[in-house]
Amino acid sequence: MSTVHDTAALLPDPAGLRAHLRALAVLDAAIGDDPRYCQYTFDAAWGPGTEAALMENGSGDDFSVLFTPAGVLVRGFDHESQMSPYGTDDEQVWPGVIDDVPATLRPLLDDPAFHEEGLGVPRVTACLWRETGDTAWRTGSALTFPPGSADPDGSGFLFDLLTTRSPEAVQAHFEDYYERPVPLDAIRHVLAGHPLTPAVAAALNPAALSDNALLGRIAAHPEAASYLACDGEFDLARTDPIEPITLPCGLPVEPVAGCNAGGTHYLCGPATPGGHRPVLYTDSEGRASLLAESLAEALTLMVVLPSWHDALAGLRPPALGADHLADHPDHPAVRDRLLAALRLPPATEQEVLDRLLTTAARTAPDGFLPHVPGEENCPFDPMLPPNPTAQDPTPR
Numbered sequence: 001m002s003t004v005h006d007t008a009a010l011l012p013d014p015a016g017l018r019a020h021l022r023a024l025a026v027l028d029a030a031i032g033d034d035p036r037y038c039q040y041t042f043d044a045a046w047g048p049g050t051e052a053a054l055m056e057n058g059s060g061d062d063f064s065v066l067f068t069p070a071g072v073l074v075r076g077f078d079h080e081s082q083m084s085p086y087g088t089d090d091e092q093v094w095p096g097v098i099d100d101v102p103a104t105l106r107p108l109l110d111d112p113a114f115h116e117e118g119l120g121v122p123r124v125t126a127c128l129w130r131e132t133g134d135t136a137w138r139t140g141s142a143l144t145f146p147p148g149s150a151d152p153d154g155s156g157f158l159f160d161l162l163t164t165r166s167p168e169a170v171q172a173h174f175e176d177y178y179e180r181p182v183p184l185d186a187i188r189h190v191l192a193g194h195p196l197t198p199a200v201a202a203a204l205n206p207a208a209l210s211d212n213a214l215l216g217r218i219a220a221h222p223e224a225a226s227y228l229a230c231d232g233e234f235d236l237a238r239t240d241p242i243e244p245i246t247l248p249c250g251l252p253v254e255p256v257a258g259c260n261a262g263g264t265h266y267l268c269g270p271a272t273p274g275g276h277r278p279v280l281y282t283d284s285e286g287r288a289s290l291l292a293e294s295l296a297e298a299l300t301l302m303v304v305l306p307s308w309h310d311a312l313a314g315l316r317p318p319a320l321g322a323d324h325l326a327d328h329p330d331h332p333a334v335r336d337r338l339l340a341a342l343r344l345p346p347a348t349e350q351e352v353l354d355r356l357l358t359t360a361a362r363t364a365p366d367g368f369l370p371h372v373p374g375e376e377n378c379p380f381d382p383m384l385p386p387n388p389t390a391q392d393p394t395p396r
Contacts, residue, residue, distance in 0.1 A: 003145055003155035004076075004126040006071070008137040010163035014130060016070045020165055021053035021065060023191045030196060030204040030345070031174050031182055037089060039177065050108075055158070062123075063158050064114065069106040071131035075114060075124050078154020082146040083125040091123045096143035097123065097153075105129050126153040167191055196345040198296045202276065208343050209296040211277060217282075218299075221341050227334065231324070232302030233259035233309070241266075242284060248379075249367025253280065267295065270366065278359075278366055282380060288370055289383035290363045296344060301352045303338050306331075309354055312360060312383045322348060359382040 011017055020139045020315045025042035032038050039055055046052035046066065053065040060079035065072065069330040078084065083094035091176035098109060117125055130137045144384040167188045172184045186203040189286060195334055218225050218236060240256025245253060245266070246375040253266040254277075262284030276294035289312055292298035301308055307321045325331055339346055363369050363382050 001149070002144070002146070002151050004128055004139045004153055004155045007126070007155045007159045008128050008139050008161055011074075011128070011137050011159075012165070014067065017065065017072070017162065017201075018051070018053070018067055019193055020162065020191070023193065024161060024170070025053065026196055027170065027174060027187065027190050027204065029200050029343070030190075030208070031123075031178055033205070034207060035340070035343075037105075045113075061154065061158060063126075066108050068108070069132065071102075071129060071134070073101070073105045074126075074128040075109065075122070076126035076153070076155055076158040077114075077123045078125045078151075078158060078238050080148065081125040081152060081154045083153050085119060085121050087125070091119060091121070093124055094143075094153075096140035097124060098122070099125050099142065100138070100141070101127060101129055102131055104131060106221075113199070126155040126158065143278050152214075159255070162226060165191075168335070195347070195351070196299065198294060198345055201343075201345045202296070202376040209294070210273075210275065211256075211271070211295045214295050214299060214342065216341050224338050224341055228257075228299070228302060231306040231328070232299075233261070233263065233306075234265060234299070234302050235259060238264075241282070241373055243333045244280060245288075245370035245380075246373050247280075247368055247370050248376075253370075254392075265291075265298070278368070280363075280370070281383075282370060283383070285384045288363065288368075289360045290366075292359055292370050293355075297352075297355060297359075299342060300339070300344050300347050301356055303335055303342070303344065304347050304352045305349050308352075308356060311356055314385070317349065320353070 012020065024040040024044050028038040028040040029035060038058055041054050042051045043054065049069050051067040054062070057064040061077060063076040065074050081087065083097065085091050085093055088094065101109065109124070114122045115122070126248050128137050153159060161170060167184055170191060171182055171184050171187045179183060183203050186200050186354065189200050198209065215236065218228060225236065229237070234257045239255045241255050241258070241264040242262055247253060247268065251269045253268050254271070256262050256267050264282050266280045268280050269277040276296070278290055279292045279295055279298040280288060280292050282288040289333050291308070292301055304351040305311065305321060307315070307324050311320055320370060363384070369379050369382060
């Protein structure tokens with residue numbers, strides 16, 4: 001028999017549990033095609049001082065792990081369990097499940113999210129907790145279980161990925177749920193706490209970050225399209241460049257967006273199903289630069305660092321982006337919302353800046369500095385100086 005007592009012995013400490021749950025939420029969001037069908041999510045702003053890791057399997061079973069300054073509360077609900085309030089004659093929580101929950105954590109069970117209309121008690125069949133400063137997970141001391149079930153409170157399957165945390169177990173779960181292969185190295189990368197890079201995100205779900213998928217997502221999301229057209233200088237309605245260009249490396253170019261200053265963004269190379277192409281930008285003054293190795297990286301740059309023009313001109317933190325943040329103090333919230341809407345991996349300003357400078361530096365050496373057809377001896381000028389140093393240009 002597997003019960004909540006076994007779960008208590010196998011859970012990691014609160015910090016380890018939080019990190020693992022965040023990783024599961026990142027993996028689920030990256031692997032899936034539609035956020036509405038993710039089983040694992042993490043809400044860092046569930047309530048004042050409270051973070052919530054949530055699981056819903058779509059079949060009526062769920063759990064929540066609430067992290068608070070007072071401690072951590074784990075609540076699980078198996079809708080088929082004999083211990084469900086719906087399965088008891090008086091529709092009460094099974095005796096002993098929550099009786100010993102300490103007063104510091106007990107109010108968490110009153111959250112409306114854990115109650116159903118017409119049921120006066122929380123939706124719970126398994127409960128564990130650990131107060132801040134405690135050294136072990138606790139469960140009901142007088143808890144007894146109905147006979148005849150190998151998993152009477154549902155804790156065995158509800159918390160399976162919390163007690164069996166190996167990359168192989170996590171891989172098996174997501175491959176079974178999404179019915180397609182998931183690379184083990186990418187699973188290991190995320191479970192180890194490393195950032196979800198565009199390369200890892202593409203490995204977890206190549207189709208989600210393909211050029212066509214991203215362009216379709218922008219077109220279907222008015223806020224993203226409006227932000228990118230204005231602050232990001234990536235307007236899908238502007239695909240008519242001032243003049244045609246040719247690349248020395250011989251790759252074809254496809255204009256995909258523009259900006260109101262006359263600049264144009266190009267995807268470089270032949271289009272392939274699910275493929276990724278470098279993004280080149282040319283301005284109206286005869287300058288050009290590679291911006292990113294893929295459209296996903298380019299969009300991440302524009303959402304996280306709308307002052308990317310100034311970065312190519314030499315401006316560096318803390319001055320870089322300061323004016324934009326002063327004019328748009330809600331930018332961090334907008335950034336996070338748009339990255340999630342576009343299914344793009346989270347990234348810091350420093351990460352996208354480093355990627356931009358590395359990619360821009362190979363514009364001329366790798367044959368991406370364009371020229372107008374028939375004018376091979378008059379190439380565009382690189383936007384990034386050959387040996388860039390920190391400058392202080394007037395921000396755009």
